[in-house]
Amino acid sequence: xxxxxxxxxxxxxxxxxxxxxxxxxxxxxxxxxxxxxxxxxxxxxxxxxxxxxxxxxxxxxxxxxxxxxxxxxxxxxxxxxxxxxxxxxxxxxxxxxxxxxxxxxxxxxxxxxxxxxxxxxxxxxxxxxxxxxxxxxxxxxxxxxxxxxxxxxxxxxxxxxxxxxxxxxxxxxxxxxxxxxxxxxxxxxxxxxxxxxxxxxxxxxxxxxxxxxxxxxxxxxxxxxxxxxxxxxxxxxxxxxxxxxxxxxxxxxxxxxxxxxxxxxxxxxxxxxxxxxxxxxxxxxxxxxxxxxxxxxxxxxxxxxxxxxxxxxxxxxxxxxxxxxxxxxxxxxxxxxxxxxxxxxxxxxxxxxxxxxx
Amino acid sequence: xxxxxxxxxxxxxxxxxxxxxxxxxxxxxxxxxxxxxxxxxxxxxxxxxxxxxxxxxxxxxxxxxxxxxxxxxxxxxxxxxxxxxxxxxxxxxxxxxxxxxxxxxxxxxxxxxxxxxxxxxxxxxxxxxxxxxxxxxxxxxxxxxxxxxxxxxxxxxxxxxxxxxxxxxxxxxxxxxxxxxxxxxxxxxxxxxxxxxxxxxxxxxxxxxxxxxxxxxxxxxxxxxxxxxxxxxxxxxxxxxxxxxxxxxxxxxxxxxxxxxxxxxxxxxxxxxxxxxxxxxxxxxxxxxxxxxxxxxxxxxxxxxxxxxxxxxxxxxxxxxxxxxxxxxxxxxxxxxxxxxxxxxxxxxxxxxxxxxxxxxxxxxxxxxxxxxxxxxxxxxxxxxxxxxxxxxxxxxxxxxxxxxxxxxxxxxxxxxxxxxxxxxxxxxxxxxxxxxxxxxxxxxxxxxxxxxxxxxxxxxxxxxxxxxxxxxxxxxxxxxxxxxxxxxxxxxxxxxxxxxxxxxxxxxxxxxx
Numbered sequence: 001x002x003x004x005x006x007x008x009x010x011x012x013x014x015x016x017x018x019x020x021x022x023x024x025x026x027x028x029x030x031x032x033x034x035x036x037x038x039x040x041x042x043x044x045x046x047x048x049x050x051x052x053x054x055x056x057x058x059x060x061x062x063x064x065x066x067x068x069x070x071x072x073x074x075x076x077x078x079x080x081x082x083x084x085x086x087x088x089x090x091x092x093x094x095x096x097x098x099x100x101x102x103x104x105x106x107x108x109x110x111x112x113x114x115x116x117x118x119x120x121x122x123x124x125x126x127x128x129x130x131x132x133x134x135x136x137x138x139x140x141x142x143x144x145x146x147x148x149x150x151x152x153x154x155x156x157x158x159x160x161x162x163x164x165x166x167x168x169x170x171x172x173x174x175x176x177x178x179x180x181x182x183x184x185x186x187x188x189x190x191x192x193x194x195x196x197x198x199x200x201x202x203x204x205x206x207x208x209x210x211x212x213x214x215x216x217x218x219x220x221x222x223x224x225x226x227x228x229x230x231x232x233x234x235x236x237x238x239x240x241x242x243x244x245x246x247x248x249x250x251x252x253x254x255x256x257x258x259x260x261x262x263x264x265x266x267x268x269x270x271x272x273x274x275x276x277x278x279x280x281x282x283x284x285x286x287x288x289x290x291x292x293x294x295x296x297x298x299x300x301x302x303x304x305x306x307x308x309x310x311x312x313x314x315x316x317x318x319x320x321x322x323x324x325x326x327x328x329x330x331x332x333x334x335x336x337x338x339x340x341x342x343x344x345x346x347x348x349x350x351x352x353x354x355x356x357x358x
Numbered sequence: 359x360x361x362x363x364x365x366x367x368x369x370x371x372x373x374x375x376x377x378x379x380x381x382x383x384x385x386x387x388x389x390x391x392x393x394x395x396x397x398x399x400x401x402x403x404x405x406x407x408x409x410x411x412x413x414x415x416x417x418x419x420x421x422x423x424x425x426x427x428x429x430x431x432x433x434x435x436x437x438x439x440x441x442x443x444x445x446x447x448x449x450x451x452x453x454x455x456x457x458x459x460x461x462x463x464x465x466x467x468x469x470x471x472x473x474x475x476x477x478x479x480x481x482x483x484x485x486x487x488x489x490x491x492x493x494x495x496x497x498x499x500x501x502x503x504x505x506x507x508x509x510x511x512x513x514x515x516x517x518x519x520x521x522x523x524x525x526x527x528x529x530x531x532x533x534x535x536x537x538x539x540x541x542x543x544x545x546x547x548x549x550x551x552x553x554x555x556x557x558x559x560x561x562x563x564x565x566x567x568x569x570x571x572x573x574x575x576x577x578x579x580x581x582x583x584x585x586x587x588x589x590x591x592x593x594x595x596x597x598x599x600x601x602x603x604x605x606x607x608x609x610x611x612x613x614x615x616x617x618x619x620x621x622x623x624x625x626x627x628x629x630x631x632x633x634x635x636x637x638x639x640x641x642x643x644x645x646x647x648x649x650x651x652x653x654x655x656x657x658x659x660x661x662x663x664x665x666x667x668x669x670x671x672x673x674x675x676x677x678x679x680x681x682x683x684x685x686x687x688x689x690x691x692x693x694x695x696x697x698x699x700x701x702x703x704x705x706x707x708x709x710x711x712x713x714x715x716x717x718x719x720x721x722x723x724x725x726x727x728x729x730x731x732x733x734x735x736x737x738x739x740x741x742x743x744x745x746x747x748x749x750x751x752x753x754x755x756x757x758x759x760x761x762x763x764x765x766x767x768x769x770x771x772x773x774x775x776x777x778x779x780x781x782x783x784x785x786x787x788x789x790x791x792x793x794x795x796x797x798x799x800x801x802x803x804x805x806x807x808x809x810x811x812x813x814x815x816x817x818x819x820x821x822x823x824x825x826x827x828x829x830x831x832x833x834x835x836x837x838x839x840x841x842x843x844x845x846x847x848x849x850x851x852x853x854x855x856x857x858x859x860x861x862x863x864x865x866x867x868x869x870x871x872x
Contacts, residue, residue, distance in 0.1 A: 223739055223740055224738050224739055224740065225725070225729060225735045225738045225739075225740060226738065228722070228725055228740060231718075232715055232718070232726065235715050235716070235717050235718065236711045236712065236714075236715040236716065238706075238708070238711055238712040239711065239712055239713065239714065239715045239726055241674045241694070242672065242674060242694055242704070242706065242712060242713070242726060242727065243694070243695070243725070243726040243727060243729075244693050244694050244695025244696070244698075246693070
């Protein structure tokens with residue numbers, strides 16, 4: 001019988017090294033996976049991690065793409081990390097991301113084609129509201145009926161996908177789109193477009209917001225009482241209650257925070273890179289952000305790096321798809337491996353494996 | 359059953375002891391828990407194992423019971439070398455143990471709990487009748503059909519004892535059995551143990567309560583710092599002398615002055631508080647008054663509404679019905695933070711995980727209860743230098759032994775962490791202090807220090823409520839006494855007017871309300 005015994009001494013250095021080791025192991029086992037699929041493992045790994053940054057042919061396109069893909073991951077992961085620290089598990093950021101896009105998109109389209117500088121900020125606000133609204137459903141169900149927020153938030157992703165489909169073929173469909181599904185292109189509607197701040201850099205308003213959020217939420221987490229209460233609630237719920245934390249309110253706040261940031265990410269994605277509401281608008285940022293949050297040690301600065309790394313695997317993964325004909329699912333398995341190795345390494349650092357005797 | 363036990367006469371000739379432990383040594387990473395321990399027990403002897411928390415008592419009995427393998431040394435059972443591979447092996451050789459913390463399933467019946475724990479297979483009907491006859495025979499009445507969660511702690515302990523007795527033990531190890539019992543239950547337990555001993559069962563009795571050791575045991579082995587300090591006849595020493603052996607230095611007795619009580623600080627009116635635990639005890643219709651400068655001791659065994667009273671007074675949960683008044687104003691709906699702003703501080707029983715967060719630094723742990731009153735945050739931003747300063751002040755004033763303000767709470771010993779927690783609340787100048795089990799699991803010198811600090815606080819006019827199951831402690835520090843039993847309390851009486859018999863009656867008499 002195998003038994004896990006908690007280690008008494010934990011080294012902070014090892015805790016920082018683990019994500020790097022997990023990336024290394026993912027490269028090795030991912031390489032084996034690609035080899036089984038009949039590809040050259042070294043070439044594939046190089047194409048995922050190296051070519052998007054350094055290859056002359058691809059880098060001009062790929063570097064800005066990394067920022068564009070990292071921004072939603074970072075925004076969502078930061079929101080999730082607060083809840084995860086307090087043992088509040090929002091698995092449905094993907095749904096909140098969709099709802100943020102639908103809310104802000106609906107508002108923008110309602111004003112089309114009038115131009116106003118107020119429209120974009122108002123759409124940002126509606127994006128947040130959409131995410132908060134969708135996250136408040138599991139929050140309220142948990143606080144008042146003690147349901148499991150993991151299941152409810154996850155199930156609501158599939159509901160949101162249905163709403164998305166209804167929007168793109170129904171109530172938000174482009175009236176001038178010759179009957180094709182999908183809304184008007186908001187990135188071509190000047191008042192609603194999320195444009196690049198510096199041309200060619202990939203830095204749009206969402207990227208800027210993600211960078212500012214890293215700093216803001218780092219301070220909130222480590223220097224502000226709210227961050228302390230979130231951490232305390234995760235580590236000792238009873239001590240948190242003694243300290244005056246209202247556990248119900250905390251559930252609502254943490255879910256609202258993660259929902260709001262996911263909705264915000266959805267809004268920036270819709271008005272920028274995606275442009276329009278379509279049936280396949282969401283590409284899994286909300287789920288990948290869970291990996292990003294843990295890989296970044298639930299720390300906003302760590303999330304900044306892990307978000308970039310994960311974006312790199314997205315961009316590099318796309319490269320392998322059209323250069324080497326690697327199936328898209330192989331890249332998803334590769335990303336999943338990263339979380340798997342991270343969590344299993346974590347376990348080994350926190351626990352010793354012992355053969356128990358009877 | 360009696361055939362397996364030697365005749366009582368064999369006790370008078372201690373030529374070959376039932377069990378002897380010779381030179382047992384066991385170390386855990388850096389600490390030497392047991393060093394060259396010698397101990398021997400004759401058949402039918404009740405032998406006390408005395409020592410403070412951390413003296414190595416638990417390690418020693420776990421070695422005897424096969425839970426831990428010693429690094430070196432040997433044990434002999436009835437003259438044969440004895441190396442139990444596991445508890446099952448130890449039980450097969452006639453060793454039974456009743457732990458301080460029971461391993462019972464609340465939702466199952468007494469019978470089911472006993473059946474699960476037995477190594478051999480029994481016929482259900484015959485097992486039930488054996489439980490009944492055995493429990494009657496030894497003064498441990500039990501109904502096999504009762505659901506464990508509905509039983510008192512004393513009754514739950516009986517299940518554990520009966521479970522051991524069913525296996526005909528030659529040696530029964532009892533780990534701090536009276537810490538959860540009221541005085542009448544203690545009397546009953548002692549009757550049982552004496553009867554068992556008279557029939558030839560040896561009992562190794564672990565305790566730090568000296569009066570009861572002197573009452574029950576002829577010989578005692580005293581451990582300190584993992585070593586045997588002395589093996590002695592309990593009659594040759596007075597209780598304070600035994601205490602000195604245990605602690606290694608004399609304990610300063612607490613000093614209290616006579617003082618006048620001031621106005622009523624805390625008043626409870628028909629208070630009802632539901633338990634969060636499905637098998638917990640809800641508080642029913644509590645009425646109580648505590649004056650400034652008064653220390654009210656609330657006796658009673660844990661699980662009788664102690665945690666519920668604590669959470670109601672601290673403000674962690676608002677009461678279901680009834681009112682709590684502080685200096686005349688209704689505070690029933692204020693949360694813990696709001697009450698602290700008025701000067702109501704509390705120290706819960708569970709140090710790690712409730713009063714303090716195990717994984718956080720001491721300088722972060724001060725934020726749990728002092729962030730407002732000590733102004734440790736400004737516009738919500740944590741003022742690190744202030745929290746460091748407060749932590750240092752607590753460490754210095756309350757003699758907390760720790761490396762630095764950034765040690766994590768779980769790295770402190772029980773006594774030091776308790777001094778830290780009590781110090782944290784006392785430095786906020788409380789007008790009302792509520793403490794649950796102030797010295798549970800704390801070494802004697804730290805306990806004396808904490809008791810004196812509480813008395814000093816009361817002398818400055820603070821009202822204090824101490825909830826404790828340690829009667830000796832309540833007798834030592836409190837001005838008035840009440841018992842919380844089955845979620846109800848009796849009228850507080852001045853401590854000086856009460857005898858231990860009266861206390862025993864209060865602790866069992868309150869049950870008759872139900």
